[in-house]
Amino acid sequence: MPASMKIAVAGATGRVGRRVVELLEASGYNVVPMSRSTGVDVVTGEGLTEALSGVECIIDASSGSAASSAGDPRPSPEAAREFFTASARNLHEVGLKAGVQRMVEVSVIGIDLFTAGYGAAKFAHEVAMLAGPIPVRVLRAAQFHEFVPRLIEWGTQGDVVYVREMRVQSVASRAVAQALIDLATDAAWAASPTRSEPPLPVIAGPREESLLDMAKLFIARRGPSLRIEVVTVPSDPDDMLYRDGSLLAGPDALLAGPTFEEWLDSYDSNMTTPSTLRSRSPSSCRTR
Numbered sequence: 001m002p003a004s005m006k007i008a009v010a011g012a013t014g015r016v017g018r019r020v021v022e023l024l025e026a027s028g029y030n031v032v033p034m035s036r037s038t039g040v041d042v043v044t045g046e047g048l049t050e051a052l053s054g055v056e057c058i059i060d061a062s063s064g065s066a067a068s069s070a071g072d073p074r075p076s077p078e079a080a081r082e083f084f085t086a087s088a089r090n091l092h093e094v095g096l097k098a099g100v101q102r103m104v105e106v107s108v109i110g111i112d113l114f115t116a117g118y119g120a121a122k123f124a125h126e127v128a129m130l131a132g133p134i135p136v137r138v139l140r141a142a143q144f145h146e147f148v149p150r151l152i153e154w155g156t157q158g159d160v161v162y163v164r165e166m167r168v169q170s171v172a173s174r175a176v177a178q179a180l181i182d183l184a185t186d187a188a189w190a191a192s193p194t195r196s197e198p199p200l201p202v203i204a205g206p207r208e209e210s211l212l213d214m215a216k217l218f219i220a221r222r223g224p225s226l227r228i229e230v231v232t233v234p235s236d237p238d239d240m241l242y243r244d245g246s247l248l249a250g251p252d253a254l255l256a257g258p259t260f261e262e263w264l265d266s267y268d269s270n271m272t273t274p275s276t277l278r279s280r281s282p283s284s285c286r287t288r
């Protein structure tokens with residue numbers, strides 16, 4: 001695939017989007033970074049026509065992050081659904097007019113099993129992307145290593161961090177970014193673009209982890225002094241999916257390092273840890 005190919009990245013400043021941009025630029029591609037901070041809004045459509053001029057392929061790594069409420073910083077499911085519905089429609093409509101030939105979307109392992117919340121909104125995104133006129137490839141990824149500090153931040157109340165009982169196979173966003181680029185620049189697909197059909201490709205980290213163990217490790221290495229409590233969420237109709245292995249990679253998944261612990265020891269993780277959780281003092285980590 002010629003490196004001169006013009007590729008737009010939606011969500012270009014996010015956890016995975018910024019990695020996609022870095023890796024594409026390092027390979028000499030002509031990259032159009034799209035996010036509100038670069039003047040492109042995939043929901044309102046502002047700046048999209050200009051940004052997509054001459055673009056051959058879009059990698060969609062955008063995500064709505066409107067908080068549920070002032071007291072709950074997690075993304076609101078309703079806002080996420082509105083975000084994904086509008087962004088899929090705009091990328092297809094404006095992309096088609098601009099001559100975009102292909103799109104790649106990053107999704108989440110097990111997302112088709114969710115019946116509520118952000119998960120159901122994200123599955124609606126997959127459906128909307130695959131239903132549009134431009135051929136789309138979907139890559140389902142495990143939770144990013146970079147997302148774990150955010151989960152800890154969201155779960156912190158006073159000096160306690162409440163983490164969900166959750167089996168995950170988290171993966172570095174850089175590895176996901178490279179896999180998205182490999183899909184986008186696949187010459188055979190460019191010659192004959194088709195939509196993804198099930199089973200969709202999956203990428204995950206090298207091994208199963210528990211969110212509790214990851215939180216302990218993170219706080220021991222990085223965080224302030226916090227006590228960790230593991231919780232289930234019986235009010236969530238999808239609570240079991242977090243615990244029964246539905247978020248783990250199947251046998252055909254692409255597994256990519258580093259492990260969470262290796263990532264935690266890296267410069268990369270230090271740079272992506274929320275400032276509220278950066279080490280203030282050697283931690284004392286208590287769990288029960």
Ligand SMILES: NC(=O)c1ccc[n+]([C@@H]2O[C@H](COP(=O)([O-])OP(=O)(O)OC[C@H]3O[C@@H](n4cnc5c(N)ncnc54)[C@H](OP(=O)(O)O)[C@@H]3O)[C@@H](O)[C@H]2O)c1
Nearest residue numbers: 011012013014015016035036037041042062063143144147
């Ligand atoms: N996080 C995970 O563990 C994980 C795992 C698997 C799959 N995924 C999927 O990967 C995608 C990216 O996730 P992420 O965690 O990397 O997201 P993120 O860090 O929250 O970044 C979101 C990106 O979207 C941009 N954005 C938000 N609203 C926008 C708008 N109206 N118009 C244009 N750009 C907008 C943001 O930039 P501005 O704010 O500047 O606009 C930012 O660049 C999501 O679809 C998510 O479902 C995430």
